[in-house]
Amino acid sequence: MRVLIVLPKIFPLGGVEKLSIDFIKELYARGNIVDLLFLNKIDSLHDESFSNLQYCVNNVFRLDLPVNPGYYQFFPVVYRIREILIKGKYDFVESSSVSGTILTCWAGLLLPFKLNLIIGLHFCRDHPSIGKIRDRVLEYSLKICRPHSIYGVSDAVIKSFSKYNLRKTITKIPNSLGKEFFRIKEVKSDKFELKNSLFIKKHSKLILYVGRIDKFKGIQELYESVFPILGDDICLVVIGVMDENATSITNNFKVRLKNSGKDKYVIFLGHILDVRKYMSLSDVLVLPSYSEAFGIVLLEALACGLPIVASRIDGILEILDGTDSILVEVGDSTKLRYAILKALNIKPEKKYEIRKKGILKVNNYTIEKRVENILSLIHK
Numbered sequence: 001m002r003v004l005i006v007l008p009k010i011f012p013l014g015g016v017e018k019l020s021i022d023f024i025k026e027l028y029a030r031g032n033i034v035d036l037l038f039l040n041k042i043d044s045l046h047d048e049s050f051s052n053l054q055y056c057v058n059n060v061f062r063l064d065l066p067v068n069p070g071y072y073q074f075f076p077v078v079y080r081i082r083e084i085l086i087k088g089k090y091d092f093v094e095s096s097s098v099s100g101t102i103l104t105c106w107a108g109l110l111l112p113f114k115l116n117l118i119i120g121l122h123f124c125r126d127h128p129s130i131g132k133i134r135d136r137v138l139e140y141s142l143k144i145c146r147p148h149s150i151y152g153v154s155d156a157v158i159k160s161f162s163k164y165n166l167r168k169t170i171t172k173i174p175n176s177l178g179k180e181f182f183r184i185k186e187v188k189s190d191k192f193e194l195k196n197s198l199f200i201k202k203h204s205k206l207i208l209y210v211g212r213i214d215k216f217k218g219i220q221e222l223y224e225s226v227f228p229i230l231g232d233d234i235c236l237v238v239i240g241v242m243d244e245n246a247t248s249i250t251n252n253f254k255v256r257l258k259n260s261g262k263d264k265y266v267i268f269l270g271h272i273l274d275v276r277k278y279m280s281l282s283d284v285l286v287l288p289s290y291s292e293a294f295g296i297v298l299l300e301a302l303a304c305g306l307p308i309v310a311s312r313i314d315g316i317l318e319i320l321d322g323t324d325s326i327l328v329e330v331g332d333s334t335k336l337r338y339a340i341l342k343a344l345n346i347k348p349e350k351k352y353e354i355r356k357k358g359i360l361k362v363n364n365y366t367i368e369k370r371v372e373n374i375l376s377l378i379h380k
Contacts, residue, residue: 218288
């Protein structure tokens with residue numbers, strides 16, 4: 001089959017973007033011809049993440065749109081996508097972002113033939129970043145376009161979009177864990193040597209955050225919760241790319257750290273391709289998101305046997321069900337701090353149980369299962 005994957009700007013770490021790489025590789029391995037359509041402008045850092053996909057991608061189309069394009073660009077972009085769809089004669093097209101879904105829906109309406117469009121809902125409808133206008137445009141686009149299939153990555157996503165009253169039933173197809181996390185034993189890292197490279201004392205316990213440094217990921221609450229407990233015994237490691245909405249929050253936190261002499265206890269590592277060794281080094285993963293449709297980083301932490309503290313919301317509840325993770329209410333930095341301290345003091349025998357449950361959980365989230373489920377939508 002000939003496939004077009006519509007992608008937004010690619011962040012080089014985690015989330016839907018990391019999933020896309022595994023998804024494309026698996027489609028190619030099954031004999032499909034894969035084309036990519038990037039909506040947003042991609043810099044050299046983003047290109048690096050997809051450099052190893054050259055062998056399995058047939059064509060790459062780039063629209064070079066800004067992250068928040070103006071409304072005047074809508075129809076020119078729609079007609080450009082229409083041209084790509086006509087020339088490509090794709091067996092199916094998959095889109096999983098808000099902008100990509102809206103634009104592809106309208107481009108499909110202008111085609112002289114029926115487009116097999118699969119819409120992936122990787123976000124909850126009430127996510128703060130979507131906004132009322134985009135929410136209404138998305139709803140109208142899905143209703144008027146009537147895509148071939150719609151799937152949601154979790155029960156929370158499906159429930160949040162049930163208010164759209166779409167004629168199509170939303171199928172549940174969970175996200176997947178990267179193949180490398182099923183080979184976690186391959187990771188060889190000397191914890192003391194790695195700590196030394198980060199200028200962290202050997203006996204220090206590490207709090208780990210992985211993901212976009214984003215206001216809606218609860219980064220403010222993370223900073224507030226850990227600040228009082230930072231010291232020789234507890235450090236914070238942050239892995240991820242900075243979002244514009246969190247720049248001032250993070251800069252203020254860095255100033256506060258410097259003024260208090262605690263700046264040496266927080267390490268911002270930025271873009272890291274392989275987070276497994278840092279997860280194996282850490283004592284707890286913290287994810288205090290405001291909204292989380294799924295949370296692939298949670299699966300990654302479970303595969304590494306890492307204790308988790310996360311928000312009691314959306315897809316997080318589904319992913320961590322049956323594990324010994326600690327859940328807290330959104331926006332409460334004090335309760336978050338107590339939960340982190342509790343996780344840092346988990347006894348070794350309890351950590352062994354956490355690892356067993358985590359590995360058992362992640363076995364349900366392979367990329368092979370995910371691709372089979374998506375292809376089954378087309379065969380139907």
